[in-house]
Every structure is written in C-alpha cells, then in structure tokens.
Amino acid sequence: MGDLIVFLLRLFVLIPFGFICGRFSEKKHLRSLEERESAISGFLVTDLKTFPKISSTSKTPEMLIGEVTIATDYFKTFAGSLKNFFGGEMRGFESLKTRARREAILRILEQAKAKGFNAVCNLRQETADIGGSTLSKKSAITVSILASATAYSTADGNG
Amino acid sequence: MFVVNTETVPGFEVAEAKGIVQGNTVRAKHAGRDIAAGFKNLVGGELKGYTELLTESRREAMERMMAQARELGANAVVNVRFSTSAVTAGAAELYAYGTAVVLEKNGEETADSQVAPPELPVSSSDSE
Numbered sequence: 001m002g003d004l005i006v007f008l009l010r011l012f013v014l015i016p017f018g019f020i021c022g023r024f025s026e027k028k029h030l031r032s033l034e035e036r037e038s039a040i041s042g043f044l045v046t047d048l049k050t051f052p053k054i055s056s057t058s059k060t061p062e063m064l065i066g067e068v069t070i071a072t073d074y075f076k077t078f079a080g081s082l083k084n085f086f087g088g089e090m091r092g093f094e095s096l097k098t099r100a101r102r103e104a105i106l107r108i109l110e111q112a113k114a115k116g117f118n119a120v121c122n123l124r125q126e127t128a129d130i131g132g133s134t135l136s137k138k139s140a141i142t143v144s145i146l147a148s149a150t151a152y153s154t155a156d157g158n159g
Numbered sequence: 160m161f162v163v164n165t166e167t168v169p170g171f172e173v174a175e176a177k178g179i180v181q182g183n184t185v186r187a188k189h190a191g192r193d194i195a196a197g198f199k200n201l202v203g204g205e206l207k208g209y210t211e212l213l214t215e216s217r218r219e220a221m222e223r224m225m226a227q228a229r230e231l232g233a234n235a236v237v238n239v240r241f242s243t244s245a246v247t248a249g250a251a252e253l254y255a256y257g258t259a260v261v262l263e264k265n266g267e268e269t270a271d272s273q274v275a276p277p278e279l280p281v282s283s284s285d286s287e
Contacts (some may be wrong), residue, residue, distance in 0.1 A: 023232050045179045046258040047238050052176040072250035084249055087189030089219075093246045094185045097254070101181070123179060125256070141247060 022073025026099070029070075033102050040109045041061030044119040044154055050102050051121055055155035062115065068143040070100050077141055096143055101125060102145040108154050112151035120149040160225050161235035161262060168237065170265055177231040177259040187217045187250040196249075209251075215246025216253035217241065224255045233259035 046052055051061070072080075076092040083090050104125065111119055128144040161168065188196075192208035199206055220241075228236050239257035246252055 021281060039234055046176050047179060047240065048176065048239075050166065052173070080247060080250070084187045084193075084247060086188045087187050087192065090185040090187055090246065090250055093250070093252070097185065097244075097246075097252055101183075101254075113169065123240060123256075124240075125242065125254075127242065127252075127254075143244075143246075154269050 004008055015078055016075075018074025018076070018078070022075055025073075026095070029099055029103075033099065033106065036110070037102070037108055040106070040113055042118065043109055043112070044074045044121075045105070045109070045123060045149075046119075046121045047123045049122050051119075051150075051152050053115070053119070053154040055153050058153035059116075062117070064108045064120070064149055064151050066104040066111070066147045067145070068100050068103045068107065069142055070096065070103070072096050072141045072143075078140070093141070097145075098140075100143045100145045104145040105149075108149050108151075112149075115151065117151035117153050119154045120151045123147065123149040160228065161237075162239055162257070163235070163283070164239045164257075166238045168235070168262060169277040171235075171262040172265055173260045174263040175261040177228070177233045177261065179229040179249045179256060180224050180231065180233075180236060181254065181256040182220040182225075182227065183252060183254040184216050184219040184223070185246055185250060185252045186212055186219075186251065188212050188213045193249045208237065212244075212251060213253065216251060217255070220253045225255060228257075228259035231242055235260050235262045235263055 044052065051058075072093065077098070079092055080090055105123070108120060108123075112118075124147065126146045128146065167173065188208050188211075196206045196208055221239075224236060224239075236257040237260050239255060242254045242256075244252045244254070
C-alpha cells in the first residue's frame with residue numbers, strides 16, 4: 001500500500017511538477033543565454049595555443065575561469081531512464097550539457113569583456129561528476145563544467 | 160574537410176581563424192546490452208557494446224562539429240580535443256571541440272583565396 005502511494009505520488013505529482021518547472025527554468029536560462037551572447041558579439045574564440053590576430057598593443061594576456069553546475073529536472077531524469085532502457089540518443093541530457101557549456105564560456109567572455117579584452121584563446125573545458133551519477137542510479141543528475149581560457153586583444157577588434 | 164588535433168598542418172598555413180566549433184552527443188545502449196555488460200564484468204574482457212557506443216558517439220559528435228565548421232565557411236578544424244563524461248549509469252556523453260580555420264597551401268598567398276586543399280588525407284573518422 002505504501003509503495004503504491006509512493007508510486008502514484010511520483011507519477012502524478014513529482015513528474016508533472018518536474019516537467020513544468022524544468023521547462024520553465026530551461027526556457028528562462030536559454031533566453032538569458034541568448035541575450036547575453038548577443039551582447040557579446042565579435043569575440044574571437046579559439047582553442048589554439050598561439051594568439052591569432054593579436055595586436056601589438058594588446059595588454060598582458062590573462063587567464064580566466066568560468067564554472068557552472070546545473071541540475072536536470074525530475075521529468076527528464078524519468079524520461080532519461082526510459083530511454084536508457086531502450087538505448088539511443090538522450091536529447092534531454094544533450095541540451096543540459098550544451099546549456100552548461102554555453103554558460104561556462106559566457107562567464108569567461110563576460111569577465112574578458114569587463115577587463116577590456118576582445119578575444120580568448122586556448123579554451124579548455126572539463127567536466128566533473130559532483131552528483132556522483134556514475135556511482136548510483138538513484139542520485140540526482142547534475143552537470144558541472146569548468147572552462148578556462150586566455151584573454152587578449154586582437155588588432156581589428158572583431159573575429 | 161581536414162580534421163587534425165595539431166595546431167598547424169605541415170605544408171599549409173592558417174589564413175583565417177573562424178572560431179571555436181563543437182559537437183556533442185549523449186547516447187545509451189538498450190537494457191539488453193547493459194545486462195550483457197554486467198555479465199561480462201564477472202569474467203572480464205572487452206565490453207563490445209560500450210566500445211560500439213563510444214565509436215558511434217564520437218562519429219556523431221565529430222559530424223556535428225564539422226557541420227558547424229562548414230557553416231562558418233572553414234575548410235579545416237585544427238586542435239581538436241575530445242572529452243567524455245558519464246551522465247547516468249550506462250549513458251555516456253562524448254564532446255568534441257576544435258578551432259575552425261581556413262587553410263591555404265604554403266607559398267601561394269597570391270592565388271585565389273578560395274583554395275580548397277586538394278586530396279587531403281581522410282580524417283580519422285574511420286581509423287578504428
């Protein structure tokens with residue numbers, strides 16, 4: 001009986017709740033990403049160790065770091081576990097990862113812009129498993145990204 | 160399209176850096192494969208299902224990265240890096256990123272700017 005109540009609670013409360021809140025927060029995040037990305041246009045972003053198009057008057061390049069951890073919602077976790085049973089591409093988690101990476105890179109670019117640079121190079125990205133999702137199937141799914149890059153100035157001011 | 164994990168390509172020079180391009184995919188194998196992998200774990204040996212999973216994911220991620228590069232008008236992706244992460248048990252993410260560039264043959268700076276490198280070595284996507 002207790003199990004049944006828990007099952008029904010999950011099915012009719014947590015999953016719809018996760019679906020609605022998850023969609024809302026994802027939309028909100030994507031909107032904010034788009035706004036902030038369009039505010040930072042003309043940045044030349046590369047993962048080269050050399051400095052493409054560096055200007056001779058560029059001030060000393062500086063390393064910058066952007067970190068972010070975001071969580072998925074209950075509905076996507078549930079949908080993901082279904083997909084895991086049948087196999088195939090997990091689009092819900094793909095968009096989660098993409099959002100986290102865009103956020104981490106954006107945090108670097110915003111710092112770079114605030115310091116008066118207009119390009120970054122040697123961009124590196126690392127993932128961390130904070131939620132311990134590999135250890136237990138029941139733990140919450142979170143995504144952590146650490147991005148680092150070197151900021152400098154280009155001659156013409158845009159890529 | 161030229162895809163390498165070095166920063167420069169001998170015989171060519173980077174005429175223009177277009178910026179970062181990336182591709183990712185999260186994939187899982189069906190439960191049957193997961194169970195088979197569980198059994199394999201008892202006796203040891205290669206988990207073929209998961210090797211296959213990684214191969215497919217890498218191809219997909221590279222395809223997406225190259226599609227972005229083509230959109231930017233680049234003819235090569237240099238300094239390609241791969242990174243993987245586990246999303247849940249049995250599902251893996253593969254992420255590929257690199258710098259999209261326009262490569263030109265050395266010593267032909269005055270030639271047409273639209274020099275597509277002829278007969279380049281095939282990218283590593285089939286070298287298992």
